[in-house]
Amino acid sequence: MTTxxxxxxxxxxxxxxxxxxDLAAFARHKTVPTHSQSFWYYWGGISLFLFILQCFTxxxxxxxxxxxxxxxxxxxxxxxxxxxxxxxxxxxxxAANLMMFSILVHMFSVFFMKAYRKPRExxxxxxxxxxxxxxxxxxSGYLLPMDELSYFAxxxxxxxxxxxxxxxxxxxxxxxxxxxVTEFTVQRFFALHVVVLPALFVPLLAFHLWLVQRYGNxxxxxxxxxPAAERRSIPFMPNFLRKDVAMWIISLNILAxxxxxxxxxxxxxYDSLVPAPAGIHPEWYFMSxxxxxxxxxxxxxxxxxxxxxxxxxxxxxxxxxxxxFYDTSxxxxxxxxxxxYFGLLAIxxxxxxxxxxxxTIR
Amino acid sequence: MxxxxxxxxxxxEIPEEQGERNTRRAxxxxxxxxxxxxxxxxAYPVYRYLASPSExxxxxxxxxxxxLKDAQKLPAGSVLMFxxxxxxxxxxxxxxxxxxALSAVCSHLGCTVQYEPEADRIHCACHGGVYxxxxxxxxxxxxxxxxxLFKTAISDTGVEVSxx
Numbered sequence: 001m002t003t004x005x006x007x008x009x010x011x012x013x014x015x016x017x018x019x020x021x022d023l024a025a026f027a028r029h030k031t032v033p034t035h036s037q038s039f040w041y042y043w044g045g046i047s048l049f050l051f052i053l054q055c056f057t058x059x060x061x062x063x064x065x066x067x068x069x070x071x072x073x074x075x076x077x078x079x080x081x082x083x084x085x086x087x088x089x090x091x092x093x094x095a096a097n098l099m100m101f102s103i104l105v106h107m108f109s110v111f112f113m114k115a116y117r118k119p120r121e122x123x124x125x126x127x128x129x130x131x132x133x134x135x136x137x138x139x140s141g142y143l144l145p146m147d148e149l150s151y152f153a154x155x156x157x158x159x160x161x162x163x164x165x166x167x168x169x170x171x172x173x174x175x176x177x178x179x180x181v182t183e184f185t186v187q188r189f190f191a192l193h194v195v196v197l198p199a200l201f202v203p204l205l206a207f208h209l210w211l212v213q214r215y216g217n218x219x220x221x222x223x224x225x226x227p228a229a230e231r232r233s234i235p236f237m238p239n240f241l242r243k244d245v246a247m248w249i250i251s252l253n254i255l256a257x258x259x260x261x262x263x264x265x266x267x268x269x270y271d272s273l274v275p276a277p278a279g280i281h282p283e284w285y286f287m288s289x290x291x292x293x294x295x296x297x298x299x300x301x302x303x304x305x306x307x308x309x310x311x312x313x314x315x316x317x318x319x320x321x322x323x324x325f326y327d328t329s330x331x332x333x334x335x336x337x338x339x340x341y342f343g344l345l346a347i348x349x350x351x352x353x354x355x356x357x358x359x360t361i362r
Numbered sequence: 363m364x365x366x367x368x369x370x371x372x373x374x375e376i377p378e379e380q381g382e383r384n385t386r387r388a389x390x391x392x393x394x395x396x397x398x399x400x401x402x403x404x405a406y407p408v409y410r411y412l413a414s415p416s417e418x419x420x421x422x423x424x425x426x427x428x429x430l431k432d433a434q435k436l437p438a439g440s441v442l443m444f445x446x447x448x449x450x451x452x453x454x455x456x457x458x459x460x461x462x463a464l465s466a467v468c469s470h471l472g473c474t475v476q477y478e479p480e481a482d483r484i485h486c487a488c489h490g491g492v493y494x495x496x497x498x499x500x501x502x503x504x505x506x507x508x509x510x511l512f513k514t515a516i517s518d519t520g521v522e523v524s525x526x
Contacts, residue, residue: 063411084410085411
C-alpha cells in the first residue's frame with residue numbers, strides 16, 4: 001500500500017464514523033456576502049482570536065501565579081525571574097486591551113449595519129452579554145497583580161455599587177470579601193477570573209457563533225436594498241477563511257510588537273497606608289463611565305449626583321441593549337434613522353468623555 | 363518589441379506547465395519555511411518560560427558542597443535529612459561514631475528513603491528496597507544501583523558534606 005492509499009483508507013474509516021465529508025460539503029456551500037463594508041466582518045473573528053490567545057497566555061500565567069497573600073510576589077517572580085515571563089504577562093495584558101477594542105469595533109459595526117434586526121436579536125443580546133462578561137474579566141484581572149494601581153482601581157470600582165440605595169454596601173462587601181480590598185478580595189477575584197467567567201463566557205460564545213452560522217452575515221441597509229442579482233458573495237472555504245486568518249496573523253503581529261516594545265509595568269506592592277499615587281486613572285475602556293460620573297458629580301454634588309449618574313448610565317445601557325426591539329426591521333423607517341443617530345450620539349459621548357477624562361488627569 | 367517578446371519567451375524554454383509548477387513549489391516551500399520560523403519564534407519563549415524551574419534546578423544541582431551548621435551535635439544512632447542542591451540527602455551518625463552522608467533518593471523509582479536505626483539499614487517504603495547504611499550499597503529489593511555516597515568533614519561549627 002502506498003502512503004496515498006493508507007491516508008485515504010484512514011480518511012474513509014474516520015469519515016464513515018464522524019461524517020467528515022458532510023462537514024466538508026457543508027463548508028463548501030457556506031458563503032459570505034461581499035461589498036464595500038465587508039471589512040467590518042473581520043472584527044468578530046479578531047475578537048474571537050484574541051480570546052483564544054487570552055486562554056493560552058492565561059493558562060501560562062496560571063502555571064506560576066499564586067492568588068492570596070503571595071499574589072504580588074508571584075507576579076514579581078513571573079515578571080523578573082522566569083524566562084520570558086514578562087513577555088507572557090505583557091501579551092496577556094495587551095491582548096485584553098486589544099480584545100476590548102475589537103469587541104467595541106465589532107459592536108458598533110453591527111449597530112450601524114443594523115445587524116441586530118429580525119431574526120438576529122439573540123445575536124445582539126448574547127453579544128452584549130459577552131461584552132459585559134469581558135468587562136468583568138478586565139476588571140477582575142486588573143486586581144490580580146495586587147500592585148498599587150490594581151489596589152486603588154478595585155477600591156474605587158467597588159465603591160460604585162455602594163451608591164445603590166439600601167443593598168449597595170452589602171453587594172460591595174460581598175464582592176470584596178470584607179469592608180476593604182485585601183488578599184480575600186484577590187482570592188475571590190481569581191476564582192471569578194479563571195473559573196466562573198470562562199464557564200459563563202465559553203458556552204455563551206458558542207451560542208453567539210452558532211447564531212452567526214445559522215443566520216449568516218447581515219448586510220448593511222444600502223446593500224440590502226439592491227436587487228438580489230446585484231449582491232455578490234464569496235465562498236467561506238477557503239476565500240473568507242483565508243482573509244480571516246490573515247487578519248489573525250496581523251493581530252498577532254501587532255500584539256507581539258506591543259507586548260515586547262511596551263512591556264506591561266508592575267508597580268509597587270499595594271500598601272493600604274500609602275496614599276493613592278498622583279495621576280491614577282481607570283483603564284481606557286472604563287474611562288468614559290468614570291468621567292460621566294465625575295461630570296455629573298460637579299452638576300449634582302454628593303450622593304444625589306452619584307445615584308443620578310448610575311441611573312442615567314444604566315438607562316443608556318438598557319436602551320442600547322433593547323435597540324433590536326425598537327428598530328425591528330428594514331421597514332422601520334423613522335425609527336431606523338433614530339437608532340442611527342442614537343449610535344452616533346453614543347460614539348460621541350464615549351469619545352468625548354474619554355478624551356475629557358485623559359485631558360483632566362492630574 | 364520583437365526582441366522583448368523573444369527574451370520573454372526565451373526564459374521558459376521548459377514547457378510552461380512545468381515552469382508554473384516550479385514557481386508554485388518554490389513559493390510553497392518558502393511559505394512553509396517562513397511558517398515554521400514563525401511558529402518557532404512563538405514556541406521558543408513559551409518553552410523557555412515553562413522550563414524556568416528546571417533551569418533553576420540545574421544551576422542548584424551544580425552545588426558541590428553543603429555546610430550543615432551545628433550538625434556535629436547530632437546524637438549517635440540518629441539521622442538528619444537535608445537538601446544537597448535540590449535533591450534530598452541524609453546524614454547518619456552511627457552508634458559506632460561513624461559519620462555517613464548519602465543521597466536519599468532511591469535508585470529504583472526516586473522515592474525518598476528512610477534510615478532505620480533499630481535494623482541499622484536504609485529502607486525504601488515504596489517497593490521495599492534495602493541499602494547498606496555504611497556504604498549505600500543496594501542489598502535487596504528492586505534498586506538497581508547503590509545510593510550515592512558523599513564525603514563528610516566534621517568541625518566544631520558543623521558538618522561539611524561534599525561530592526566524593
